[in-house]
Amino acid sequence: MSAVLAGVGLIKKYGSTTALAGVDVEVGACDSLAIMGPSGSGKSTLLHTLAGIVRPDGGQVLLRGERSEMGVPPAEGWGRIDDLGENRLSALRRKRFGFVFQSGQLLPELPAEENVALPLMLEGLPRAQAVERARRWFAPLGLDGLERRRPGQLSGGQAQRVAIARALAVAPDVVFADEPTGALDQATGTEVVRLLTSVTREQGAALVMVTHDAEVAAHCDRILQVRDGRISNYSQFTVS
Amino acid sequence: MRSPVLHLTWHLARSSGRRGLQSQLLAAAAAAVGSLVLLTLLAAYLGAGARADRTAWRTPAPDRHGTAIQALTTTYVRDEPITVVSLAQLPHHARTPAPPGLNSFPKQGDWYVSPALARLLRTLPPTQLAYRFPKSTPYATISAAGLASPDELVAVIGRAPTDPTVSKSADRQGIYDDGLTARSVVSGFAGTRRSVFTADDQAAVLLGVGLLVVPVIVLAAAAGRLGAARREQRLAALRLAGATPRQILAMTGVEAAAVGAAGALVGAVAYGALLPALAEVPYGIGTWYVGQLWVGLPWVAAVVVGVAGLIAVSAMSTLRQVASSPLGVAQQSDPRRTRLVRLVLFVAVLVYIRVSTDGSALKPGTLVALMVLFYGAFWMFGPWIVDRLGRVVGRFARRPATLLAARRLSDDPRGAWRTVSGLVLAGFVAGFFTVGLLGIVGFDHRGQVAVPTANAADARHAVGEARRLLRAAGVDATVGTDDEGFLLGSSDGVVARVSGGPAALDTAVTVLQPLGAGRLPYAGAYAEAQDTAVSDRLAQLGTATLAVSFLVATASAGLTAAANVLDRRRTYGLLRLSGTPLRVLDRARVRETVLPLLVLAGGTTATGLYAAVQVNKAAGSTISTSGAVQLAVCVTLGALAMLAAIGASRPLLRAVTADPAHATD
Numbered sequence: 001m002s003a004v005l006a007g008v009g010l011i012k013k014y015g016s017t018t019a020l021a022g023v024d025v026e027v028g029a030c031d032s033l034a035i036m037g038p039s040g041s042g043k044s045t046l047l048h049t050l051a052g053i054v055r056p057d058g059g060q061v062l063l064r065g066e067r068s069e070m071g072v073p074p075a076e077g078w079g080r081i082d083d084l085g086e087n088r089l090s091a092l093r094r095k096r097f098g099f100v101f102q103s104g105q106l107l108p109e110l111p112a113e114e115n116v117a118l119p120l121m122l123e124g125l126p127r128a129q130a131v132e133r134a135r136r137w138f139a140p141l142g143l144d145g146l147e148r149r150r151p152g153q154l155s156g157g158q159a160q161r162v163a164i165a166r167a168l169a170v171a172p173d174v175v176f177a178d179e180p181t182g183a184l185d186q187a188t189g190t191e192v193v194r195l196l197t198s199v200t201r202e203q204g205a206a207l208v209m210v211t212h213d214a215e216v217a218a219h220c221d222r223i224l225q226v227r228d229g230r231i232s233n234y235s236q237f238t239v240s
Numbered sequence: 241m242r243s244p245v246l247h248l249t250w251h252l253a254r255s256s257g258r259r260g261l262q263s264q265l266l267a268a269a270a271a272a273v274g275s276l277v278l279l280t281l282l283a284a285y286l287g288a289g290a291r292a293d294r295t296a297w298r299t300p301a302p303d304r305h306g307t308a309i310q311a312l313t314t315t316y317v318r319d320e321p322i323t324v325v326s327l328a329q330l331p332h333h334a335r336t337p338a339p340p341g342l343n344s345f346p347k348q349g350d351w352y353v354s355p356a357l358a359r360l361l362r363t364l365p366p367t368q369l370a371y372r373f374p375k376s377t378p379y380a381t382i383s384a385a386g387l388a389s390p391d392e393l394v395a396v397i398g399r400a401p402t403d404p405t406v407s408k409s410a411d412r413q414g415i416y417d418d419g420l421t422a423r424s425v426v427s428g429f430a431g432t433r434r435s436v437f438t439a440d441d442q443a444a445v446l447l448g449v450g451l452l453v454v455p456v457i458v459l460a461a462a463a464g465r466l467g468a469a470r471r472e473q474r475l476a477a478l479r480l481a482g483a484t485p486r487q488i489l490a491m492t493g494v495e496a497a498a499v500g501a502a503g504a505l506v507g508a509v510a511y512g513a514l515l516p517a518l519a520e521v522p523y524g525i526g527t528w529y530v531g532q533l534w535v536g537l538p539w540v541a542a543v544v545v546g547v548a549g550l551i552a553v554s555a556m557s558t559l560r561q562v563a564s565s566p567l568g569v570a571q572q573s574d575p576r577r578t579r580l581v582r583l584v585l586f587v588a589v590l591v592y593i594r595v596s597t598d599g600s601a602l603k604p605g606t607l608v609a610l611m612v613l614f615y616g617a618f619w620m621f622g623p624w625i626v627d628r629l630g631r632v633v634g635r636f637a638r639r640p641a642t643l644l645a646a647r648r649l650s651d652d653p654r655g656a657w658r659t660v661s662g663l664v665l666a667g668f669v670a671g672f673f674t675v676g677l678l679g680i681v682g683f684d685h686r687g688q689v690a691v692p693t694a695n696a697a698d699a700r701h702a703v704g705e706a707r708r709l710l711r712a713a714g715v716d717a718t719v720g721t722d723d724e725g726f727l728l729g730s731s732d733g734v735v736a737r738v739s740g741g742p743a744a745l746d747t748a749v750t751v752l753q754p755l756g757a758g759r760l761p762y763a764g765a766y767a768e769a770q771d772t773a774v775s776d777r778l779a780q781l782g783t784a785t786l787a788v789s790f791l792v793a794t795a796s797a798g799l800t801a802a803a804n805v806l807d808r809r810r811t812y813g814l815l816r817l818s819g820t821p822l823r824v825l826d827r828a829r830v831r832e833t834v835l836p837l838l839v840l841a842g843g844t845t846a847t848g849l850y851a852a853v854q855v856n857k858a859a860g861s862t863i864s865t866s867g868a869v870q871l872a873v874c875v876t877l878g879a880l881a882m883l884a885a886i887g888a889s890r891p892l893l894r895a896v897t898a899d900p901a902h903a904t905d
C-alpha cells in the first residue's frame with residue numbers, strides 16, 4: 001500500500017490537557033480510515049493536526065508530493081507540512097484536501113451549485129466552468145434538480161451530500177470528515193456515509209473520518225481507536 | 241420578572257468572557273451615541289422654540305388704549321441684521337412696564353444695546369454703524385432676558401413721542417417690510433410674533449429630527465443585534481441547562497436593556513457635559529444660551545428609557561428568529577422577495593413631484609412636504625433596488641468575493657439597505673439643500689442702498705442731498721430715483737449704487753440716514769431677509785443632517801459588520817479551515833456594503849442635485865457649485881469612514897475563525 005499522508009509521533013497539549021500523546025498514523029492513497037473513541041479522547045485534534053489546521057507540539061505530519069520548506073525531506077517525494085506558514089497551509093488545504101463537517105459549512109445565501117463551485121473559483125477557474133464542473137457532482141450524489149436550491153431549502157442529508165460534492169470538486173488527495181453524520185438520523189447518516197466512502201474511493205482520494213458511530217465506521221477500510229490521546233486499537237477489514 | 245431570570249442573566253453576563261464584554265461595550269457605545277444624538281436633536285428643537293419666543297416682544301402688539309409707541313426696524317451691518325426697537329412713552333399716560341432685558345422703560349435719549357452689538361460698535365468705525373444711533377449719551381447693556389442668542393444684535397432706543405423714528409411714516413410700507421419694520425401704540429411687550437430670523441428655526445430642526453430619527457433607530461437595532469448574536473452562542477447550552485425559550489428571551493431582553501440603559505446614560509451624561517460646547521454651535525441667529533439647550537430631566541429619562549427599550553426589542557426579535565431555526569443560525573430558507581410595487585410607488589412619487597414642481601415657484605412648506613414624501617418613497621424603494629443590484633451583480637460576478645457579496649445583497653436586501661440608508665438619504669438631503677437652496681437669487685441688489693422717502697417729490701429733492709452726503713463721507717456712488725433692482729419695492733425713494741466693498745455699503749447706509757424721515761436706509765440683505773431666513777436655515781440643516789447622519793451611519797455600519805461576523809462565525813470558521821483565504825471573506829464583507837453604497841449614495845446624491853435644479857429652475861435661481869464640491873467631499877469622506885468602520889471588525893473576523901474547536905463543535 002502506498003501512503004499519501006502520515007503522522008509521526010504526534011503530540012498536542014492544551015495547557016495541562018494532553019490531547020495527543022504521541023500518535024503514529026499512516027493514510028494510504030485510496031484508503032479510508034475511521035477514527036473512533038470516546039468524547040474528548042483527541043479524535044478531532046488528530047484530524048485537525050493531520051489536515052494542517054492545528055500545529056502539533058511534537059512530531060511531524062508528512063504529505064506526499066509536497067516539498068519541505070526547510071531541511072532535508074524525510075523521504076523521496078515527501079514533505080513536512082506541520083511547519084509550513086499559515087498562507088501555504090491554507091493553500092494546501094484548499095488544493096489538496098477536502099473537508100466535510102457536521103453542519104453549517106455551506107454559505108446559506110449561495111445556491112448549492114455555487115457552494116460547490118466556490119473552491120474551484122478560489123483556484124482561479126472561471127465562474128462558468130466552475131459551476132459546470134460543480135454540476136457534474138449532483139447526479140452521482142442523488143442531488144439532481146437541487147442545483148439552484150439554497151442550503152436552507154435542503155434536508156440535512158441533502159446538505160451533507162452538497163458538502164461532499166464541495167469537498168471532492170477540487171479533486172483532493174485526502175478528504176477529512178469530522179462527524180459527517182452527527183446531525184443526521186440513522187438511515188440518512190448511513191446513506192450519506194455510503195456515498196462519501198464510495199465516491200471518495202472512485203475519485204482515488206483517501207478518506208479520514210472521525211465518528212463515534214460503529215456502524216458508520218464500518219464503511220471504512222480501517223478503524224483507529226483513540227483513547228486519552230493514544231491509539232488503543234487498530235483494525236483492518238480489507239487487505240490491499 | 242421572576243428572580244431566577246435576573247440572577248442567571250447577571251451570572252451569564254459576568255461569565256461571558258472578553259469577547260462578550262467587547263460586544264457589550266460596543267452595544268453600550270452605540271446606545272450612548274444614539275442617546276447623545278437624540279438629546280441633541282431634542283435640545284435643538286426645544287431650544288429653537290424657546291429662543292424664537294424670546295424675540296416676540298420686539299414686534300409691537302397694538303393696543304388702542306396703549307401708553308407708549310413702539311417702532312421696530314431692522315438695519316444691516318456687514319449683512320448681519322440689527323434689530324432696532326424705538327420706544328416713546330406717551331405723555332399724560334400711565335407708565336409703561338420695562339421691556340424684557342431692561343431695568344426700566346427707556347427715557348428719551350437712553351439707549352441700550354446687546355453685548356454683541358456693543359462689541360461691533362467698538363470695532364467698526366462710527367461712520368459705518370454708530371452714527372445710525374443717537375450720538376450723545378453712552379449706552380447701557382440689554383441683559384439675556386431680552387435676547388434670543390448671545391450673538392444677537394439688538395438696540396433699544398428711548399425717543400420723544402414726536403421723533404420721526406416713532407412717527408406713522410416709520411410703520412411698514414413696502415413689500416419688504418413684513419416682519420422687519422412695524423410701528424404701533426402699545427401698553428406692554430406681550431407680542432407673540434416670532435422674529436423673521438427665528439420663526440423657521442424650529443420647523444427646520446423638526447425636519448432634521450424627522451430625517452435623523454430613522455438612522456438612530458437603525459443604530460439602536462444594530463446594537464441589539466450585536467448582543468443577540470453573542471447570546472445565541474450559548475443558546476444551546478442554556479437549553480441544556482433547562483432554561484425555557486421564554487426565559488432565554490427574557491434574559492436577553494433584560495441584559496440588552498441593562499447594557500442599553502447604561503450606554504444611554506453615558507450618552508445623557510455626555511450631553512450634559514457637552515452642553516457648553518453645544519451652545520457654541522451657531523444655528524440661525526447665532527450661538528445659544530446654555531439654559532436654552534437643557535431639555536430637562538423628564539426628557540432625558542424618556543430618551544434613556546426609549547433607547548434601552550429599542551435595543552432590548554431588537555435583541556429579543558433577533559434571538560427569536562435564531563431560536564426558531566433548527567441549526568441555530570439565522571437563515572431564511574426562502575428569502576422574501578421584494579416586490580415590484582415598491583418601484584411603482586417610487587416612480588409614482590417621482591412623477592407626482594415632477595408635476596407639482598413644474599411651473600410656479602414653491603412655498604418652503606410645500607417643498608418640505610415633497611421632500612418628506614420623497615424620503616418615504618425612497619425608504620420603500622431602497623430594498624428593491626438593493627435586491628435588483630444583488631441579482632444583476634450576482635449574474636455577472638466573476639470573483640468569488642463579488643459573488644458572495646451579491647448573493648448576500650439579494651438574500652437580505654432590507655438589512656443591506658438599512659446599513660447604507662443613513663448615508664444614502666443624507667446624501668440626498670444634503671444634495672437637495674446644500675446645493676440647491678444656497679443659490680437662490682432673485683433680483684440683483686449688489687452694491688445698492690435704498691432710501692425710502694414719503695413721496696416722489698421728496699425723492700427728487702433727496703438725490704442731490706444724498707450725493708453731497710456720500711461725497712462728504714468719501715463713498716464713490718451714483719445716485720438716482722430709478723430702481724431697476726426693485727430694491728425700493730413699490731415705494732418712492734432714492735437708490736445709491738455704491739462701488740467698493742461692504743465697508744463702503746455700510747458707510748452709505750449710515751450717512752444716508754438723515755434722508756429717511758424716520759426710516760433707515762437699507763441694502764439688499766433687508767429685501768432678501770425673508771428668503772435668506774428660510775434658505776439659510778435649510779442649508780444649515782442640510783449640513784447638520786449630513787454630519788450627524790455620517791456619524792450615525794458609520795456607527796451602525798461598524799456594528800452591523802461586527803454582528804454579521806458573529807452571526808456567521810461558524811460558517812466563516814469552517815470555510816477558513818477548508819482553506820478559504822480570510823482575505824476573500826473580508827473582501828466580500830466590504831463589497832456587500834460598498835456596492836449598494838456606490839450605486840445608491842451616488843444615485844441619490846445625483847437625484848438630489850437634479851431635484852434641486854428642477855425646483856430652483858422654477859424659482860428662478862441658480863446652482864451653487866461650491867455647495868456641489870462640498871457635497872462631493874462630504875459623501876466621499878462619509879463613504880471612507882464607513883469602510884473604516886467595517887474594517888474595524890477585521891480583527892474580530894480573524895479571532896472568531898481562528899480556533900477550530902469553536903467552529904467544529
Ligand SMILES: Nc1ncnc2c1ncn2[C@@H]1O[C@H](COP(=O)(O)OP(=O)(O)O)[C@@H](O)[C@H]1O
Nearest residue numbers: 014017019038039040041042043044045046901
Ligand atoms: N482549542 C482547545 N483548547 C483547549 N483544549 C482543547 C482545545 N481543543 C481540544 N481541547 C481538549 O483536548 C482534548 C481532546 O479534544 P478533541 O480532540 O476535540 O476530542 P474529541 O474530538 O475526541 O471529542 C479534550 O480534552 C479537549 O477539551
Ligand SMILES: [Mg+2]
Nearest residue numbers: 043044045210
Ligand atoms: Mg470532536
